[in-house]
Amino acid sequence: MHQLTFGDIKAATDRIAGRIRPVTLAPVDSGAIRSAGRDPLDDRAERPCEVWLALEFMQHTGSFKARGAQNFIQAHRDAGTLPEVGVTIASGGNAGLACAWAAQQQGVQATVFIPATAPAVKVAKLRGYGAEVRLVGTEYADALAACEEFAAATGALASHAYDHPLIAAGAGTLLEEIRHRIPDLDTVVVAVGGGGLFAGVATAAQHHGIRTVAVEPEHCRALNAALEAGRLVDVTVDSIAADSLGARRTSAMALNAAQQTGGYSVLVPDDEITRARQALWDHRRIAVEHGAATALAALTSTDRHRADRDLPNRPDTTSRSYRPGSGEKVCVVLCGANTDAANLMDES
Structure with missing residues (x-):
């Protein structure tokens, strides 16, 4: 770790x-x-x-997720480790949006896996950033498993919603x-x-x-x-x-x-x-x-x-x-x- x-x-x-x-x-x-209760013996104002x-x-x-996504994508761009096939991420929505935005800025493809329960507004915004959206399961863990399989099969750079x-x-x-x-x-x-x-x-x-x-x-x-x-x-x-x-x-x-x-x-x-x-x-x-x-x-x-x-x-x-x-x-x-x-x- x-x-x-x-x-x-x-x-x-x-x-x-x-x-x-x-x-x-x-x-x-x-x-x-409201402030916390005071000590009755404390006579200070x-x-x-x-x-x-x-x-x-x-x-x-x-959301704040744009900060981490920008740092992740830019660090890999600087190190020459950003593959042409692009990046992939599993997300409840916000991390996917941030990854798609940062990837779009760098001119690479983002493939985003999200639970089918994600709000429609987030799905629409993801597609607006040019991401390929894949709806999988009902929880983040389901989307993560599918994302990991995709990264292994394609060589896409796997980002993470939070654990990186x-x-x-x-x-x-x-x-x-x-x-x-x-x-x-x-x-x-x-x-x-x-x-x-x-x-x-x-x-x-x-x-x-x-x-x-x-x-x-x-x-x-x-x-x-x-x-x-x-x-x-x-x-x-x-x-x-x-x-x-x-x-x-x-x-x-x-x-x-x-x-x-x-x-x-x-x-x-x-x-x-x-x-x-x-x-x-x-x-x-x-x-x-x-x-x-x-x-x-x-x-x-x-x-x-x-x-x-x-x-x-x-x-x-x-x-x-x-x-x-x-x-x-x-x-x-x-x-x-x-x-x-x-x-x-x-x-x-």
């Missing part, structure tokens, strides 16, 4: 400079996010927490941008599927002394289950956010990053994910996919907080929310918006 390093992320930052869109940051209204939204869904292809150091390092460049904009950032909150975004962001965050909060749906908890078991394990995938967070197993890089950085593990139910997504639309007219809303749900979930953030990750210490402390500066990554917004209704 390649252990992701900050050097990998710095190299990725240099490699993709000028090839991706800088992240846009937006502050959350003061008082909109309470300072409100400061929460920012990283609007990474405005990235090329509609170049992909994770590219994702980690997001934290570098956020930190330059908010130099005294305390905490970054990210949704976790397979773990590429988490591995990259957590590795960069640890280098700068920034806390990372990993947020997963209750029934889509590959990283949380791995932390609980102390090893990689398969989990059942059953969540409204499964199209982007539906990995059956997290990556070894993500587990290693979580263990090394002491990141907090938070699980949120589907109803809170839906509520956070609707709130973004109602209050800001931001339409994100459920996977992106999962990160915000950690801060907005109601009556599920347990004051155990400073304890090690163990089965009995998984949090159901994250409440910032007094004066804490937090950035929540809204990672993607490849979604059908038809069910976001304006009832005002």
Whole structure:
């Protein structure tokens, strides 16, 4: 296993400079996010927490995945290892979009394997980037098996939705941008599927002394289950956010990053994910996919907080929310918006 390093992320930052869109940051209204309960013996004046939204869904292809895909394709182009037959990838949708976009920029073919359950909007966008789309099975694991067979038979360069150091390092460049904009950032909150975004962001965050909060749906908890078991394990995938967070197993890089950085593990139910997504639309007219809303749900979930953030990750210490402390500066990554917004209704 390649252990992701900050050097990998710095190299990725240099490699993709000028090839991706800088992240846009937006502050959350003061008082909109509740802080954690205070110690009654603490007589210091309470300072409100400061929460920012990283609007990474405005990235090329509609998600953070463009960073890793650009880093992967460009690194192979620079090394002379990009075959004429092109690249192939299995994806729930967003990684496939990013791979197809990056491949199109380099003038090579992308063949993308995705579950037949992927949203139609993602399939249409994939074809718009010139990718050959193959619908296989109902889960990411099914698409991955078919992709691996295709790569072996054709010699296509196999990319990965999350479990590759170049992909994770590219994702980690997001934290570098956020930190330059908010130099005294305390905490970054990210949704976790397979773990590429988490591995990259957590590795960069640890280098700068920034806390990372990993947020997963209750029934889509590959990283949380791995932390609980102390090893990689398969989990059942059953969540409204499964199209982007539906990995059956997290990556070894993500587990290693979580263990090394002491990141907090938070699980949120589907109803809170839906509520956070609707709130973004109602209050800001931001339409994100459920996977992106999962990160915000950690801060907005109601009556599920347990004051155990400073304890090690163990089965009995998984949090159901994250409440910032007094004066804490937090950035929540809204990672993607490849979604059908038809069910976001304006009832005002």
